[in-house]
Amino acid sequence: MNFHLNIILFATIISFTQNALSYPTTIELKGQKDDHRIVGGQNTTIDKHPHMLSMQYFSNHMCGASVLSKTWALTAAHCFGATDPLMDFLTVRAATSFHGQGGIQHKVKTIIRHEDYLGYDNDIALLELKDPLEFNNMIQPIKIPKQNEFLKPGIIAVAIGWGKTENDDYLSAQLQEVYLFTISEEICMELYSDQFTRNMMCAHYPLGGKDSCTNDSGGPLVVGDTQIGIVSWGPSPCGNSIYPGVYTKVSSFSTWINCYTGI
Ligand code: 4AZ
Numbered sequence: 001m002n003f004h005l006n007i008i009l010f011a012t013i014i015s016f017t018q019n020a021l022s023y024p025t026t027i028e029l030k031g032q033k034d035d036h037r038i039v040g041g042q043n044t045t046i047d048k049h050p051h052m053l054s055m056q057y058f059s060n061h062m063c064g065a066s067v068l069s070k071t072w073a074l075t076a077a078h079c080f081g082a083t084d085p086l087m088d089f090l091t092v093r094a095a096t097s098f099h100g101q102g103g104i105q106h107k108v109k110t111i112i113r114h115e116d117y118l119g120y121d122n123d124i125a126l127l128e129l130k131d132p133l134e135f136n137n138m139i140q141p142i143k144i145p146k147q148n149e150f151l152k153p154g155i156i157a158v159a160i161g162w163g164k165t166e167n168d169d170y171l172s173a174q175l176q177e178v179y180l181f182t183i184s185e186e187i188c189m190e191l192y193s194d195q196f197t198r199n200m201m202c203a204h205y206p207l208g209g210k211d212s213c214t215n216d217s218g219g220p221l222v223v224g225d226t227q228i229g230i231v232s233w234g235p236s237p238c239g240n241s242i243y244p245g246v247y248t249k250v251s252s253f254s255t256w257i258n259c260y261t262g263i
Helices: 002-019 026-030 184-195 253-262
Strands: 052-057 060-067 072-075 088-094 104-111 125-129 157-159 176-181 200-204 218-223 226-233 245-249
Touching: 052 072, 060 088, 060 226, 072 253, 125 245, 125 253, 157 226, 184 200, 200 226
Parallel strands: none
Antiparallel strands: 052 060, 052 088, 060 072, 072 125, 088 104, 104 125, 157 176, 157 218, 176 200, 200 245, 218 226, 226 245
């Protein structure tokens, strides 16, 4: 275990030094030990992440989702059971920093779960909206990578969501962001063996204490202007220093997304 931790720490320190000049890292380095939001994150606002959606059932936040176009959103398949929910009560809330107020609710017309979704493999779903979103400074589409585009390990990515803040039962009223580092597939495969597949990727904070968590699921992990991951699964409690959070690797599904959406 120590061996793994050392590798991760070493890789992260190396990549951190490489990226230190080009990323906003001061906040992350402080560690924020007394602030346990979204497991180590901080308040943020929708204008900084205008692709962010709250997926809601009977007006309760369930999962994150992201805007791909005016009529398509991306989320995780595990946000749904095997059968469809009552579609009249399934909405995405756009243009708000608070899942419980403001913004605009759009009904979901269709849920497309990945055909090979099983356990946590192929944990991806598309939502077709009944009425198109209107883009503005609080609603904008996010880019997705090219199919099988290589993902550099050790780069900084931001996870956002209204999920559990302290491994307890409370959602965060305000949108949270947390800066994490991507990890190589080899390291993640060693840590999770058979549970980890080539359709997944990992991200963590090497000291622990920063992570996505329950109800952040389906939300985006973003590098620059591109969504590289979808919050999928991870250790419980969240924020483990050795076992990283696991995300659906979006670049494994770009062709699949294109088939349904034309994007
Ligand atoms: C969850 O319970 C969950 N740290 C989602 C993501 C992560 C952990 C748990 C990743 O849905």
